[in-house]
Each structure stands twice: as structure tokens, then as C-alpha cells.
Amino acid sequence: MTKLVAVMIVCCTLVAASVALSQSFNVRMGETKGPVQPVNFSHKIHAGTNQMDCKYCHYGAANSVWANIPAVSTCMGCHKFVATDKPEIVKLTGYADRGEQVPWVKVHYLPDHVKFNHKRHVRAGFACQECHGPVQDMDRVYQYSSLKMGWCVSCHRKNLTNAEYPATMDCLVCHH
């Protein structure tokens, strides 16, 4: 009886572990180069080839704590007329026609106990690419920087003596 119970417990945990790992494997490995988005939007075409300003769509970056995700209407501002026959644009038009928001998948994760203010960094003259990497070369966006505390601090430390926008090492600047 004891033998059976022991074997069952071991089997159950191992099976559960293998299921959990195999199920999450694709997500995990896939996300190293960014999650699959509902519409296959390419930053490479927009920011790279077409040289669009990041802030045309992410207009909140200089004015808000968040660089906003553009509204569906912002996309349709151009795509009502541009490349309307491409399959991904047809998908986008579908969302717009149904009155549905595109459920974009979040790429950049910060821990819940820290905050990041886009406005301050953009206004201090940092290019988007300094944190987000070469977005203009990314077909699918992925998290370029670690966004870990050491990474933040190393840059803050470098800019402590910045004449115009001195960085600070105060804990509460990032931590709640």
C-alpha cells in the first residue's frame, strides 16, 4: 500500500512537471525574440524603411509615464488607403470594421514594484533605441534590454553628473 502511494506521488509530480514544462516551452523559447502579435506589425517597415518618427504613433512617450499603444484609429489613418490588400492589413481593417481593439501582446515587463516614466527620459534627450534597442530593424519586437535594476542603475550612475539632466540614485525614484 505504502509502495503504491509512493509510486503514485512520484509519478504524479513528474507527469505534472513534464506537462507544465512542455506546455510553456514554446511560449518561453518563442518569446526570446518577442511574442507573436495578433497582427504581424513590422517596426522594420514603419520605423526602418519608411523612417516614421516613433512619436507619430507612440505620441505619449514625451508627455506621459507610458509610451502609449496607438489606437486602432491611428493605424487606420494611413491604412484606409495604404497597402489595403495585404493580408495583415485586411486583418487590421477587420478589427476596425468590427469596432474591436487589437489585443497586442505586452513585450516589455517591469516588476510590479518599480515604475518607469517615459516622459522624463524622452525629454532628457534619450533616444528610444537606447533602451528598446534597434526597433527599426525588428520585424517582431522583443525585449532588447534586461530592464533589471543593475541595468537601470548603471545608466543612472553614468549620468549623475549630467549638466542639464542629472540622474538620481534615490530609491524612490523608481521604487514605489
Added chain:
Amino acid sequence: MNDDRVVFDRRDFLKLVGIGVAGVTAGCAKPPAEKLIPYLVAPEDVLPGVPYFYASTCRECPAGCGLIVRTREGRAIKLEGNPAHPLNQGGLCARGQAGLQGLYDPDRIKTPLVKDGANWKAATWDEALALVGGKIAAARTKTVLLTGLETGTMRALAGEFGSSVGAKHVMWEPFGYEALRAANRATFGIDAVPRFDVGAARCLIAFGADLLETFLSPVGQARGFAQMRAQRDDGGGHFVTVEPRLSTTGANADEWVAAKPGTEFAGVRTKSRRSPTCRRKRSRGSRASSPSARRASRWRAASPPRARTAPRSPPRSTC
């Protein structure tokens, strides 16, 4: 149990189970990918992440303190007093601060309810409006429009709506200042809840009015109270309370007079003779000729005789 009958010994069992648990934890640790839902059509004057502030009026009590409401993405997230408002001058009491709790209360009533026997049944707005419309049409002139305390344009609107359907507009105040309103009407001919300039008083006597807690506008009065107390260097700012229980207000007074409920006014004469500040103030002006005294006597005449009867036991001062 003999060792040879066991498949795993204790250590192997723990190792295997440990590996399993670690695997499950690793596999399930990361939450499923979060979604970023943008606007369908972005409102021109709203930027996600930027708070917008609106000036408003607190309706948690009839005092009506000025508010500044902080909103994010169209939702109110914080209430603070409006520094430019004459009543509260930036302060906001605990009740006002908690106003948001009412807004986001999970148990708040979200649909119209129709009474079905002893129970309430949820209805849609269309059903409710049709039902009410029918009832108003049937009752015609015997209708009463009951609302909470409304002021200004909202009151005018409710009144207009009421008169258009032949209904009398009746307002319900949870704090019930009808007696004060009636006194104000009898004394000054104005049908309104008064505002007391506590800060200007040399001597203040409160009859059962807990002005630092819930009476009228505690925030405005607390501010006035601080102002009044500042005159103490030159002999002013004397505060007497006459009340049945020792309230926070009573605890802050110079003199607390215990009085049985309903007999608060009986001790006026005794009290004011005892208090040095109040006596000085009173002996200065001739009592009958001052306008406030005339108003007070008019008010006394208008009030029901019960308030003027002598108490069975005279109130005792504690100091």
C-alpha cells in the same frame, strides 16, 4: 517494513518529488502573456498615464465641500479638498475622502430594482422607465419626486422635471438638518442650512452640536476653530459645549456641560454668567438693542414651548 520491499528509499522519494515540484513551478511560474488594449478611437484630450483633475463638490454630507478629483483614463482615483473653495479651503474630512469607496463599492446597486413581493428584482433601464412612466401617467397629480439633497442646477432640473409631470419635489437628507433650516427660516427668512463663521467668534457655545465631528461642515468648522483659538492670547476663543455625552468636540472645549438630551438650552443663562469671556462680551453691548439678540428673541418666540421649559435637574458644570 523491510528495506527490500521499498521501491524508493526516503531520500530518493524526496529527490524525485522535489524535481517534480520544481518542474511544475518552473513551467507555471510565468503568468500568461498580458495584453495591451489600445483605444479604438483615442480621445483627443486624454493621454493614458496622465492624470486629469476636475473641480467638483462633495456630496457625502450636506456641507458641500469643494473637491478636486484626480482621474486617470476616465476613472476617478482620488479626492482632495479644493484649496480655492471658501468652505473647506483644501481640507477634506474622512467621510469625503472615503467618497470613492461608494463609487467603487462592489455591492452598490448597478441596475434599477423593482419590488416583487418581499424581494427586489433587477430590471433593465428600459423596463424601469416604462414602468415608472406608466405609473406617473396613471397617478398624474398625486406624485412625489424623491431625490437626495440636490443644489443649484440639479435641483432646478429636478424641480422642472417634477413640475412637468405634476410631481412635488421632495429631497431626503440623511443628516436631517430640517430643524436648522426651520430655525433659519424663522429667524432670517432664508430656507437654507446656515454656515457658522466659527473663526470670528470670541466666545463659542455649542448646544449638542459636535462641530468638530459631523455637524454641518466639520472641515470648515475645524479650520474656523483653529482661528478662534488663536485669539486666546488676548482673552478670546473661549469654547463651551453643552451636550449629553462627551464627544471629541466636548473634549476640545474649555468647559463641558453635561445635559440630559433635550435640556441643552436650559443651562444657557447659568453657563454664560459663569464663563468670564462670554460675560465680558455680553455686558459690553446693551442686549435688547443688538440685532442678533433681537433675532434670537424672535427665534425663541417662534420655537415650540418645550424648548423653553425649565429642566427637572439643572445642568452641572464639570469644571
